[in-house]
Amino acid sequence: MDTDRPAIYQHPLAYLVGLEGVALMRAFAGEHDRAFVEARLADVRALLDAADRFGDGRDVPPISTRDGYRHWAPRYDGPNGFWGMEEPLVRPLMEGLPRGVAIDAACGTGRHTEWLVEQGHDVLGVDSSPDMLAVARTKVPGARFAEGDLHDLPVPDASADLVLVTLALCHVRDLGPVFAELSRVLRPGGRLVVSDTRGYFVGSPLYPLVEGADGEFGYIPNWQHATSEYLQAALPVGLAPRFCREYAGGGADEDDGGREYTAAAHAGNGAFDPGADLELEDPTRPPDIWQMMPWVEAAAHAAYARTPTLIVWDFEKE
Structure with a gap:
């Protein structure tokens, strides 16, 4: 088992903005429409404006x-x-x-x-x-x-x-x-x-x-x-x-992530809400991606759509 790898730096904001970026790349390739792109860019701006709410991140060492x-x-x-x-x-x-x-x-x-x-x-x-x-x-x-x-x-x-x-x-x-x-x-x-x-x-x-x-x-x-x-x-x-x-x-292969994003379908749902409670459950441990995904729900859904998990x-x- 390899434990000779270096410590990694994990920051909550890096993960959230990263999800937005993957979602935007999918949109750039034609998977989503203009409304989706504008909503994701608005998310990125709001996330950066709220950067001080996410802490300093954490260095995580390898373990066996x-x-x-x-x-x-x-x-x-x-x-x-x-x-x-x-x-x-x-x-x-x-x-x-x-x-x-x-x-x-x-x-x-x-x-x-x-x-x-x-x-x-x-x-x-x-x-x-x-x-x-x-x-x-x-x-x-x-x-x-x-x-x-x-x-x-x-x-x-x-x-x-x-x-x-x-x-x-x-x-x-x-x-x-x-x-x-x-x-x-x-x-x-x-x-x-x-x-x-x-x-x-x-x-x-x-x-x-x-x-x-x-x-x-x-x-x-x-x-x-x-x-x-x-x-x-x-x-x-x-x-x-x-x-x-x-x-x-x-476990299914159906296309569940290619639906077009529309402002009407996602109004008030799935976008980053800077007024929401964004506290990590345990700030003493590295950021939990499963807790953070709902903070940018629309981007997370688009980023992982049709991506094999198994x-x-x-x-x-x-």
């Missing part, structure tokens, strides 16, 4: 996944809306597979491990976080668990019929060695099912995951991988793709 998940483990299971999107997309890929030896790699607290046991598999859950594994062992007594890393799974060669890796490859900078390790443990004809997040910051492959550790906050370095990177890692080690799809929003793969070991 081990430290970050130690703090997160007791509350990791919810509520988390991402599970409701990801699970219905991943599990159908495995429902028709023969029962056999399954490895839930980077299993976390065992949400998929439990489901695999219910499906009749002999399941080993592996994770690098002892705190996450402690929760999983209590929750899923019907599975075996072991501490391990995606680069070095505690499993013999060609011993698994199914390997599942969900929402974890974003923690890996270079996919090549990990896919080589996943291929090593699979039997010929075995399946590798992967889900991965696609990032939160439009235009950047980096998306720091801010979390607490030992009374202080830091960021877990995360990387958004191009679709081609998965193939470049999988094909040389004999993993052939059988399914791939990127999903936007709530990619799902099904590979077969040749």
